[in-house]
Structure formats: C-alpha cells, structure tokens
Amino acid sequence: MEIFQQRDPVVDLDKAMMHKDGHIVWVSSNGFPEFNSDGILSGYRGSDIDITERKQAEEELRVSEARFKSIIAVSNTGAWEYHRDRDYLWCSPEYFTMLGYDPDEFTMDGSANLSQVWIDLIHNEDREKAAGHFSEYLAGGSVGMYENHFRMKSRDSDWIWIWSRGQTLRDSRGNLTDRTVGTHIDITEAKRIQALIDAKNKELEQIVYVASHDLRSPLVNVDGFSRELDYSLKELTTMLDGGKGMEELEKALRTELPDMKKSIVRIRAGARQMDNLLKGLLKLSRSGRAALQIEDIDMNECIGQLASSLAFTLQETEAELTVEDLPACRGDSVQVMQVFSNLMDNAVKYRDPDRPLKIKIRGAMEADRAVYRVEDNGMGIAENHQEYVFELFHRLEPEKTEGEGLGLTIARQTLSRMYGEIRVESQPGKGSVFIVSMPPAWKNQ
C-alpha cells in the first residue's frame, strides 16, 4: 500500500479478488488519487477491469515454457535457433552442457557466432560436409526437414556424435522467415553400439564364409568319390553284360576293387571331417552363449593353478615355464583360465623341435588395462599368417599337429565378451608373444 502513502496514481495494479460465488477474479486497477482542500487523500477515482482471461493465458504460457525447458533438460536435447540475417545461432544451455562446456564461455549476444558455437567445434573430417549440408538446406529453400550427423569436440576432447534436426520457420502467410529452429541429440552411445553390431556382423559373415568353405571341401570329396564308385560299377557292369571271359572279368575286378576301396576311404574321411567341423561350430556357438560370472580375478593364483595342472606336460616336453608377478583383472575366471590354458597348449604344440621350449608369462598395468604377455621360443608365425590365426578352423600345420583350429577363435570370442582383447606378435623361427588385455580389477587399484 506504498502507492497510497506516496499518493501516486495507480497504474495496472493486478490483484486477485474473490467473486461472490467463490471463484477468483483477476482485476487490473487504474486510478488517480483525489485530495480534499487540505491536501489529504480522500480516495481514488478510476476503473477496475476483469483480466482473469489474460492472467490465465499468462499462467498457461509460464507453465508451458517451464514444461518445454524441463523436457529439453531431461531429454538431454540441445535447442538452437539460427538467425540467418545475422549469422547468429542462439543455443540453449543444454546445447553446451551436453558437450561438457559452461554456456557462459560462448558469445550469445546476438552477434555472428555460428563458427564459434558450431563450425569450429565439429570434427575435421565431418566439418565441411556438415556445414555444407546446412548451407544447402537453407540455399535450397528449406524444403522439408533439415537433418545432419557429425562429431563435436567435448570439453574433455572426446568426440560426441550429434544428430541435428531442424526446420526453417514460416510466417503467418507461409513465407520463409530468416529463422531456423532445431535440436541437437547426443547419439554417441547409439553410434558405439552400431559399431559393435557392425563388427559382430562382420565376424558372423566371416564364420559363415569359412564354415561354408570348410564344409564344402569334404563335400567335394564325398560327392566326387561316390561318382568314382559309380564309374567303377558301370565299368564292371558293362564287362559282365558284354559277355567277356572270366579272365578279363577278373582282371577288371582286380584293377577296380582297390580303386573302389580307396574311394570309400575318402568318402568316410569326408563324412568324418564334416562331423568334426559341425561339432566345432557347435562348440563355438556354445562358448558364445555360456553365462559369464564377472568378478575380480587374482591372476597369480589362476596361472599358478594352470601351471600345476600342466606340470606333467611341461616336464615331458622338458619345457621351462617362468611366471612373473601378474596384476589382477576383471572377468570370468573359468573362461580366462581356459584362454591361458589354450595359449600354453599352443606353445607346447608349436614348439621348435630344435631347442627346449621356454614359456614366460608376464603382466603389467598399461593405461587402465591389465595386459599379459605369454611368450614362447617356438616355431613362430609368418607375418602374413598372423592375421589368420584367430580365424575359424585355421591351423598352421594341419598335417603335423592335432587340433580342430578353434582354440584361438574361441579365445578371442570369449575375451571380447569380457571386454578383453587378444593379439599376437611373432617372428618365424624365434617365437611368438600372445598379448591379452583385460579390464582391471575393481579392488586394489
């Protein structure tokens, strides 16, 4: 009631009043003070207008704006509005916070800032295409929706994949204005998963390719040698039907029978080979589905156990095993042990017959990963073969060594399910190093 004390006119004084029937009526008052001859305020003269509808509209607008802001905030969507006439890009705070920046770091005063807030932050490889695409949308008369994908640099110098969409606004007559509004959505996680799916698809494609080749190979033998049998049978039948003498018949039999026997041996070998391949594929599929129990693994203990279970084999081959202190990692201990058991088996299998086998297992923490090296002084792997050793059914010396060519394929597959990796470094004639990298243990870091 300061106004009354100061004797000022009343201008647009909005107040809520109770209507006779109980609902609220908003009233806007305007009036002038009136004074009596002694200069004492005697009252106000003016008017009250019912502004309930306007107040309701204002309230709705306030609620709607708050709703819009909270949706933008919770959806992690950055909103933007481009002013073409000034080359100015208004950005909501989320536009910057989703990249880890403080919005105050950027110029947002209505002056040209498109380069600072957008173009300069785009990845080198995406910049030209992304910026070009936006210009084309505008230059082409803003037909339909604008849509763009690019990487933007975050405060931590990571690259955030952004999915940008927008549309140029039209005025009430449908003419294009110079304003384009849109949103930025962080799709980094979706891109990561997409890359993972692509890698898996490639792996699957490779498995199908290799499996189909390796199954077809024995099939060629089965079919080919059964046709050979057929030829032999036809030959003998012709002989019989042709009324040849016993002597000639016997001679034909003596040449055809060993051939027929050989064909049968080949056919059965082919069938056995296919059976083995199918068993191997089944094994691979099972290992890819086995439930994992992820926990911290004491690798010193695991490798110790493995060493004692391999003691006999190592003694028999006069091999020497050295194990250094190993960092702990995180994964499924049974599967991890299986991988290392496999690597040690391989070291024994592919040892150089000319010198006693030495296996050394070392480990260290390298940039947040527990990295292990299984080193041997065996035959080694030629460089052009190193990329194939993890491939399905690939074997180095199929005639000299046993095995189904699955060990390293399964090792890589199980490790990848535990966010682990495996690769090989090798020099033919000197030896191989298999390098396994695993996520670190959660404890004792």
Place this chain on the structure above:
Amino acid sequence: MNQEVIILIAEDDEGHAELIRKNLARAGITNPIIHFRDGQETVNFLFRNGEGPHRKTGEAYVLLLDIRMPRMNGTDVLERIKADKELRKIPVIMITTTDDPREVERCHTLGCSNYITKPVEYDMFVDAIRQLGLFLTVVMVPTINGNH
C-alpha cells in the same frame, strides 16, 4: 615349340588333388603332373627356394591353384607369380571351393587366366576340367626364359 606342358597342382586336400588328376586323365589329358600341398611349396618350386624340387629352365608350366591352403594361401601365391616378370607368363587357373565374388574379382585383378569353382555337382566338375583340357590345348603356353 613342341613340348609337353607340365601341370602343377597346388592343392592341400589330397582327395581334391586325386579327383582333379582322375578327371584330367578321363578327359584324355595325360600331361605330367607335379603336386604341391601348400602355397609355400609351390612358391619354393617356382622361385627355386628352399628344399624340394625346383622348376627347370625351358619347361612350360600351367598352374592349377587352390585358394585356402596352409602356410601360404593361393591369392598370395598368385600375387607373387604375377609380380615376377618371367613367372607371370605361366597361365594360372584358380580351382577353389569359394565363389565369393570379391575373391573372384581379386584373382582376376591379380591376373589369373581362369577361375573354376569346385562344384559339388560332379558333372559340372568334369565339364570344368574338360574346359580346362580345351584351355590347355588352345592356349599357347609360353616357355619361361633363363633365371627369373
């Protein structure tokens, strides 16, 4: 030059090698045959490396080459042959179980003379071998001069 072409078969599968041999004979092709069990043996022969037999100067060869082989695969063998200015004259016929278009394309780019997919259908296989026989008689097989 009237001399007998020597057929080189690079094939790790004994059964396949025997089927190729039997069907060459059935199609009336009686040229001498040398069989290699992997890519390395084949390369050693052609480039006269390591142990085992080496190619002779003045002989004419045709190579039937499988792709998936241990130690060195067929495309690597093909690549090395075609990179050598003398050996590149040898006609190379890929005989493989894969009909992957990318693989076929790669071999043709590298310069193989023909590409035959090992068909499971035996009649087609025989046809392919017959075509090969025709190929052997039609193509002028150049001799390789001197040491490469």
